[in-house]
Amino acid sequence: MSADRRKFRAVAVGAAAVFAALLFAAIEMQWPRALLHCEGFGCSAMWVVHLMMAGAIVIIFVIGGALFGPTPRRYSALFAGGAAVLATAVVFGVLIVKSQLQIARGIAAHEAACAQYPQLCPEGAGPGQRL
Numbered sequence: 039m040s041a042d043r044r045k046f047r048a049v050a051v052g053a054a055a056v057f058a059a060l061l062f063a064a065i066e067m068q069w070p071r072a073l074l075h076c077e078g079f080g081c082s083a084m085w086v087v088h089l090m091m092a093g094a095i096v097i098i099f100v101i102g103g104a105l106f107g108p109t110p111r112r113y114s115a116l117f118a119g120g121a122a123v124l125a126t127a128v129v130f131g132v133l134i135v136k137s138q139l140q141i142a143r144g145i146a147a148h149e150a151a152c153a154q155y156p157q158l159c160p161e162g163a164g165p166g167q168r169l
Contacts, residue, residue, distance in 0.1 A: 042108045050103065050118045057095050058125035064091065065133060092126040 064070065070087045099122035100115045107114020152159035 040108070046103075046107050046114060047117065050099070050107075050121045054099065054118075054121040054125040057099075057122065058129045061088075061091060061095065061126060062129045062132065064088075065129070092130070095126060096122045098122075 065088050070084065070091070071081070074084075074087060076084065096119055100119035103118025104111050104115035107118060148159075
């Protein structure tokens, strides 16, 4: 493998990691909401904006690989785009796991509160039981 190809691969993977970190920060700190004002139910579709941001990153990497990568250019474009896809997939995977852990903590807190104060949780009362 030539030095140009090794250098290109290192730059593409490094840049994908940097852009993945920026995408993670943008989603976690809700940067798109600074540009797109939403309230209530309208914010539930913000995931579409996040997917569009990830898609734009992949397209930029494919174009950058085709323009600046070593020959054959189509393989450089595929490598750069693949690195970006993998990086964004890792970001969304981490976000999904983080959300699932947050939901599990909320359910555990709800169950603990219901165990301590059963009068606050009518859904736990069976038929014929007084609330």
